[in-house]
Amino acid sequence: MSDVETPHLNARAAYGRLWREWLAPHWHKMMVAFGFMLIVALSTAGYAKFMEWVISALEHKDPTVIWWGPLGIIGLTFSKGVGHYLQQVVQNNVLSRVQADMQKHMYDRLVYMDLAFLLAEAPAALAARFSADIELVRQASIVVFGSVRDILTLVAAIIVMLSIDWAMAIGLVLVFALAFGPIGIAGARIRRISSSTQSEIAHMTEAVNEGLTGIRMVRTYQLEEWLKKTSDDVFDKLQVLRVSLVKWQALITPMIEVLAGIAIAVLLLLVALRMQSGAIDLAGFIGLITALGVATNPARKLGGAYAVGLQGMAALERVYALFDAKNDIADGTFTYADGVKPRGEIEFRDVSFVYPDGYAALHDINLTIEAGQTYAFVGRSGAGKSTVFNLLPRLFDATKGSILIDGVELTDHQLGSLRNQISVVSQDSILLSGTVLENIGFGREGATLEACIAAAKAAAADEFISALPDGYNTRIDPSKSSFSGGERQRLSIARAMLRDAPILLLDEPTSALDAQSEAAIRQGLDALSKGRTTLVIAHRLATILDADQIVVMDKGRIVDQGTHEELLKRGGIYADLFNLQFDMKAEHSTRKRGRSFAGRKRKRGLLEMVSRFVSLGHNNDHL
Numbered sequence: 001m002s003d004v005e006t007p008h009l010n011a012r013a014a015y016g017r018l019w020r021e022w023l024a025p026h027w028h029k030m031m032v033a034f035g036f037m038l039i040v041a042l043s044t045a046g047y048a049k050f051m052e053w054v055i056s057a058l059e060h061k062d063p064t065v066i067w068w069g070p071l072g073i074i075g076l077t078f079s080k081g082v083g084h085y086l087q088q089v090v091q092n093n094v095l096s097r098v099q100a101d102m103q104k105h106m107y108d109r110l111v112y113m114d115l116a117f118l119l120a121e122a123p124a125a126l127a128a129r130f131s132a133d134i135e136l137v138r139q140a141s142i143v144v145f146g147s148v149r150d151i152l153t154l155v156a157a158i159i160v161m162l163s164i165d166w167a168m169a170i171g172l173v174l175v176f177a178l179a180f181g182p183i184g185i186a187g188a189r190i191r192r193i194s195s196s197t198q199s200e201i202a203h204m205t206e207a208v209n210e211g212l213t214g215i216r217m218v219r220t221y222q223l224e225e226w227l228k229k230t231s232d233d234v235f236d237k238l239q240v241l242r243v244s245l246v247k248w249q250a251l252i253t254p255m256i257e258v259l260a261g262i263a264i265a266v267l268l269l270l271v272a273l274r275m276q277s278g279a280i281d282l283a284g285f286i287g288l289i290t291a292l293g294v295a296t297n298p299a300r301k302l303g304g305a306y307a308v309g310l311q312g313m314a315a316l317e318r319v320y321a322l323f324d325a326k327n328d329i330a331d332g333t334f335t336y337a338d339g340v341k342p343r344g345e346i347e348f349r350d351v352s353f354v355y356p357d358g359y360a361a362l363h364d365i366n367l368t369i370e371a372g373q374t375y376a377f378v379g380r381s382g383a384g385k386s387t388v389f390n391l392l393p394r395l396f397d398a399t400k401g402s403i404l405i406d407g408v409e410l411t412d413h414q415l416g417s418l419r420n421q422i423s424v425v426s427q428d429s430i431l432l433s434g435t436v437l438e439n440i441g442f443g444r445e446g447a448t449l450e451a452c453i454a455a456a457k458a459a460a461a462d463e464f465i466s467a468l469p470d471g472y473n474t475r476i477d478p479s480k481s482s483f484s485g486g487e488r489q490r491l492s493i494a495r496a497m498l499r500d501a502p503i504l505l506l507d508e509p510t511s512a513l514d515a516q517s518e519a520a521i522r523q524g525l526d527a528l529s530k531g532r533t534t535l536v537i538a539h540r541l542a543t544i545l546d547a548d549q550i551v552v553m554d555k556g557r558i559v560d561q562g563t564h565e566e567l568l569k570r571g572g573i574y575a576d577l578f579n580l581q582f583d584m585k586a587e588h589s590t591r592k593r594g595r596s597f598a599g600r601k602r603k604r605g606l607l608e609m610v611s612r613f614v615s616l617g618h619n620n621d622h623l
Contacts, residue, residue: 034148048287048293095145424505
């Protein structure tokens with residue numbers, strides 16, 4: 001993530017933490033897998049020693065070798081095969097469990113992570129960590145597991161060689177040790193390229209998701225070629241990195257092969273010299289050659305495992321960066337007693353807010369919102385209205401100043417208790433996977449079927465829900481367009497009505513509705529907002545003409561405040577916006593009107609008729 005520093009770890013720190021936090025709970029299964037690895041290593045290296053015994057028996061014309069020789073070879077290969085199979089089964093069981101546990105933990109971290117951190121990286125890039133990064137960790141862990149078996153095999157082969165001729169064995173080990181220098185250089189390059197590759201994979205996922213999400217706009221404006229060009233650039237960068245990665249990975253195996261060839265050449269030379277001196281016989285020579293062959297294969301695999309292990313370290317660094325991200329929004333201790341709800345008085349004291357990218361959204365906001373009243377926030381786009389709404393449930397904390405509810409600062413509130421007092425209906429009607437009933441019931445834990453249906457009726461949603469194939473038990477797939485925008489909005493409003501919280505945040509709650517549904521929902525919202533503190537973001541001024549107070553914002557500041565009539569008389573931004581939407585002079589607007597969202601007393605007048613006209617379809621997005 002761009003706002004979270006990615007740690008640079010060595011192998012011990014990266015895989016040591018993987019062991020302590022994720023693998024150690026499965027240590028008993030790990031020990032079983034290690035036991036099978038030991039069987040494989042001893043069976044493989046024992047083959048070389050066994051060949052020495054067979055050749056020696058043949059040289060001494062031992063007739064019993066005819067039966068114990070073949071049986072011994074079969075026994076060794078059978079032990080190796082069974083051990084290898086069982087090790088793979090146990091290993092896969094452990095690593096698959098660890099992968100699932102890491103993905104669960106990562107999702108938990110994202111769900112509870114500060115919104116500022118989440119906004120620092122595209123959702124598609126975050127999702128890529130579940131697939132690309134953690135999958136690479138699993139693959140690297142498999143290889144690292146295998147390298148333990150290969151190390152055991154290599155050690156066993158060296159022990160066999162030492163038992164045959166210790167001087168020659170030491171010489172061959174020194175030849176293989178020469179590989180560590182160039183392999184280390186290649187490994188450093190592999191690690192850097194792997195880190196860049198994982199980041200580019202996240203960019204690729206983001207580019208693909210962006211293109212598919214906006215495909216309607218792309219098709220309408222014929223932007224296919226532009227979209228193709230931008231995505232092609234990402235694919236090309238990823239291709240270059242992959243080619244470079246394979247090039248450096250491929251370099252390690254030839255190094256091992258060359259050194260193995262050198263070792264064999266050295267072995268032949270030394271064996272020839274020592275056989276001439278009588279220091280070694282033919283059986284010992286065969287045993288050494290076989291042991292060298294046994295050692296060469298795991299040595300070659302260890303070179304490849306080293307490269308993959310470095311890729312896993314790069315992935316672990318990105319995973320740990322997310323795991324270790326610290327939340328700045330600290331939980332408070334103040335909670336409301338059972339059955340006690342706040343009056344809903346909200347006070348902003350010198351509140352300023354700067355987003356993580358440096359954008360200053362609010363400047364020295366001072367405002368007192370009286371309990372049980374309706375306050376509407378109007379202003380041009382970017383005025384700071386949505387930021388005010390984001391601060392109340394502590395999606396963000398104010399950069400400067402303080403916000404209080406009934407005299408208690410927000411930062412002193414326990415987050416769960418605070419958010420239980422707030423209902424939100426936003427322009428984005430979010431539905432989650434589940435049934436229609438469950439999506440409404442998210443508004444209040446333990447809500448009954450009757451309560452959910454009552455909320456749906458109040459939100460004018462019961463009619464279309466009842467017409468669904470399974471009614472309230474119809475399953476919702478958020479990825480598909482199962483509902484119209486208006487239907488989704490009505491479900492969202494039903495959820496907020498069910499919550500029955502003392503503070504309502506309404507961000508254009510009727511923006512996606514037709515005139516008939518809007519009229520029905522307004523009646524429900526008016527009833528719901530009575531006795532509750534209601535904050536409304538309004539782009540269509542017809543929906544908030546009778547708010548108790550209208551707060552006018554511009555460039556992150558409150559520039560005016562008052563009733564509709566007071567603001568029109570004073571002129572300024574509100575009067576300009578009103579005249580722009582209704583094409584009316586201010587003097588025409590001072591007559592009494594009907595109320596909405598529990599504003600002032602309802603009376604018929606010119607602006608009520610204007611409001612009805614606007615609700616029939618006139619929509620203006622100047623704000």
